[in-house]
Amino acid sequence: MSNEIMTELQKSIADFKKAKKVTTHTLQEMKQAGVKISMLTAYDFSMAKIVDDGGIDVILVGDSASNVMAGHETTLPITLDQMIYHASSVVRGINRALVVVDLPFGSYQGNSKEALNSAIKIMKESGAHAVKLEGGREVKDSIERIVSAGVPVMGHLGLTPQSIYKFGTYAVRATDNEEAQRLREDALFVQDSGCFSIVLEKIPAHLSAEVTASLKIPTIGIGAGADVDGQVLVIHDMLGINKEFKPRFLRRYLNLYDQIKIAVEKYSDDVKGMDFPNENEQY
Ligand code: KIV
Numbered sequence: 001m002s003n004e005i006m007t008e009l010q011k012s013i014a015d016f017k018k019a020k021k022v023t024t025h026t027l028q029e030m031k032q033a034g035v036k037i038s039m040l041t042a043y044d045f046s047m048a049k050i051v052d053d054g055g056i057d058v059i060l061v062g063d064s065a066s067n068v069m070a071g072h073e074t075t076l077p078i079t080l081d082q083m084i085y086h087a088s089s090v091v092r093g094i095n096r097a098l099v100v101v102d103l104p105f106g107s108y109q110g111n112s113k114e115a116l117n118s119a120i121k122i123m124k125e126s127g128a129h130a131v132k133l134e135g136g137r138e139v140k141d142s143i144e145r146i147v148s149a150g151v152p153v154m155g156h157l158g159l160t161p162q163s164i165y166k167f168g169t170y171a172v173r174a175t176d177n178e179e180a181q182r183l184r185e186d187a188l189f190v191q192d193s194g195c196f197s198i199v200l201e202k203i204p205a206h207l208s209a210e211v212t213a214s215l216k217i218p219t220i221g222i223g224a225g226a227d228v229d230g231q232v233l234v235i236h237d238m239l240g241i242n243k244e245f246k247p248r249f250l251r252r253y254l255n256l257y258d259q260i261k262i263a264v265e266k267y268s269d270d271v272k273g274m275d276f277p278n279e280n281e282q283y
Helices: 003-017 024-033 045-053 080-091 112-126 137-148 161-167 177-193 205-214 256-272
Strands: 037-041 058-061 098-102 130-132 153-158 197-201 219-222 230-233
Touching: 003 024, 024 037, 024 098, 045 058, 045 080, 058 080, 058 230, 080 098, 080 112, 112 130, 112 137, 137 153, 137 177, 153 177, 177 197, 177 205, 197 205, 205 219
Parallel strands: 037 058, 037 230, 058 098, 098 130, 130 153, 153 197, 197 219, 219 230
Antiparallel strands: none
16 A cells, blocks of 8 residues: 555544544445444443443444353344343443444344334334344345334344354355355345445455455455454453453454453452451541
8 A cells, every 4th residue: 555545544544533423324434435444342331431432433232242241152042122221221331433233033033024123122212323133135125124214224144143053053154155156145135125234254355355345335344354344343252351262353452351350359368358448448
């Protein structure tokens, strides 16, 4: 990249950082300007406040809450009301970020009317700005119906964790020609149905680069390489709150599990050793 282009890009990044509120329109403009979109999950008020203050563009209230908040093995058990509880807590913590909420398993697969009702319930009761759902051509009618009611929808292709029992594994998807071709077509279905963006999860980098170049709407990758329009990670993973989950795509920015554990041990020792509270810590 030439110095001139680099300076222009830095200027655009600074301009987008100044945006008072990130909207679906802002994300579209970011794709056009070549400015990458940052997205992280959050599930509660305090974390959402920090993430928003850190300048993240999109906060995803992911159904990964089922794993990292509730301790379930899969994302399947979380309910619509539980997602609304998490989403409304997040919304109370933010000023700038766009808040997208996952439609949980079982709340939209039945038919498009059910999907619309679930999306409306999330928007009314949480105050979030958009919903996300998994799937391609099979959810086309649902996307169209939700979008026509005025609710922005984000798609999700590749590894779709709500279908884990169909796949049988969390391995990389679309590595063979047939599945890759289906994904290319599904990405167009999802765009044509009215989605404002698509998450591409755990697919080969060359495929996500190709899909990203073929779409007008921004793609957000997780384990999908660098040539996408933005990146998303689960906050517990990038902060190192989970020790066991170590996929190749994950970059850990902190080792909070150990840091919190050390603080807890120190506090416990201080209480038992009658060091806490001291004279300055009482009335
Ligand atoms: O639920 C979630 O956290 C997600 C991301 C992994 C994209 O869907």
